Amino acid sequence: MNLAEIETFLTIVNTKSITKTADLLFLSQPTVSHRLTSLENELGFSLVIRNKGHKQVELTPKGMDFIILAERWMSLWKETLELQHNQEQLLLNIGCTDSLNIAVFVPLYDKILIDYPHLDLSIQSHHSSELYGMLSEHNIDIGFVYHQLHYKNIISEKLFEEKLYLLQSEHPVVEKPIVHTDELDSTKELFLSWDDNFQIWHDRWLSSVSRPHISADTITLLDRLWKNADTWMIAPESVIHELSRYRKVYVSELKNPAPNRICYKIKHKYPKTTSKRAVELFEEILEQFLHLERKEIPIGEIWGGR
Structure with a gap:
């Protein structure tokens, strides 16, 4: 067997067509x-x-079977x-949810780029499933x-958990340190489903009233679409810290709090030989990174912005 034959067979499996396979492989x-x-x-x-x-x-x-x-x-x-390419240079393929990549891991990636060339x-960035x-x-x-699924060849481990808060602009409509969702206008919500538990909580307290004003699947998009002062969102603390870098915000706790969001690290039981050392090194750096002191979120104050 050679690479060309195997590649051709797997392409046929995907296309179910000799003609399409020929087109894709330029043969x-x-x-x-x-x-x-x-x-x-x-x-x-x-x-x-x-x-x-x-x-x-x-x-x-x-x-x-083949x-x-x-x-x-x-x-x-x-x-x-x-x-064969380079035995000294390590390569690590990382998969994360968008919010984790943007709101938590960017400083970690920066550190690796500088200290571990x-x-x-x-x-x-992909969805958890x-x-x-x-x-x-x-x-x-x-x-x-952000949720656990049962795969026999995958090991999952809790990494950290974080609280969710009500986030408003610097001109809050409900200017109180503690707010119940009944006090909010659900037609002004900016919504992102942070995990399955949050979705269940949201369906109970908010979706039964009306649908959100804007739904998106990335925090970058939500931030770009946040134009009106009277809109609001419920977000984890890491996301709030990220958004507060660019805009002034007002944060409140919830009387009927959403469940904490739990982040899990997942690894294969039988890792590739070529990636084993890279995974071990990354985990060492990650452990040090997670032990860094987290900034507290000021409740009932206007803060953030450049």
Whole structure:
């Protein structure tokens, strides 16, 4: 087996078409067919069912079973190339939620760039549920999520938890240090679903009244859309600290508080050999970073801004 044959087979699996595979790989259709036949001859069994007149390619039962082996072969090939490229330079693939990347980890990444130049970072932002799948398939080396899912090959560990507050502009409509959600105009809400527990709490106290004025899936977008002084949001303390860097804000506690948001670190039980040292080094740096003293949030005061 060679790289070209395996790559061609996996592309056929994804496209279910010889024609589309040829287009994606910039090959002729006879070349794609030749590679597939060559691979089948080496394996000693058929991978696809050849039906004349059918546009879609159908895999044989053994072809379906071979997908896992082919993906593992490709993964090992990539690891080998990484070893050949540079044995001294480490690479770590990190997967995080958007709010964690933006509001918490940017100073950590800055520190690594300055103090650990031999550690390269590949950083991706995805939803928590997507990160579990990516880690399971070794597309990332370590992940940070806001809820626990049960994958037999993934280890999860609580990293930290944070409180949620009511956040208003420097001209608050409800200027009180402690506020109940019944006092808020839900049609003026800027909404982001911070985690599943928050969504359940929000559905009980706010969504039953009316829908939010604006819903978004990144804090950067929410910040850009926050134009009106009478709008408000409920956000975790890390996000509030991030937003207060650019604008003056007024923060209140909630009489009917939302559940704390818990961040979990997830790792694969069987990490890639090439990423093991990078993960260990990152965890050492992360532990030091999390022990740094956190700034308190002033309640019932106007603060922040450049």
